[in-house]
Amino acid sequence: MTEALLILNGRLELELAGRTMSLTAHDLCLVPANTPHAVLPGNAGTLLIVEGDDEHDEGRAAALN
Numbered sequence: 001m002t003e004a005l006l007i008l009n010g011r012l013e014l015e016l017a018g019r020t021m022s023l024t025a026h027d028l029c030l031v032p033a034n035t036p037h038a039v040l041p042g043n044a045g046t047l048l049i050v051e052g053d054d055e056h057d058e059g060r061a062a063a064l065n
Helices: 054-064
Strands: 003-016 019-024 028-031 037-039 044-051
Touching: none
Parallel strands: none
Antiparallel strands: 003 019, 003 028, 003 037, 003 044
16 A cells, blocks of 8 residues: 655654655655655654555556556
8 A cells, every 4th residue: 555654844754665764845756555664763843644545546547547
């Protein structure tokens, strides 16, 4: 299931598939299904996580084409 990570405020360091990323307010990060990811310790901020339904999304995209 793909996840969308939206930083609402603050600054967060994320580890995504072995890489470290710095995100700040209004940044959006899309995480593909089965990709290891974590917020690193010592961060301050608010993160909104939205999980998508990959099967449903693919079907809808195919219907729009």
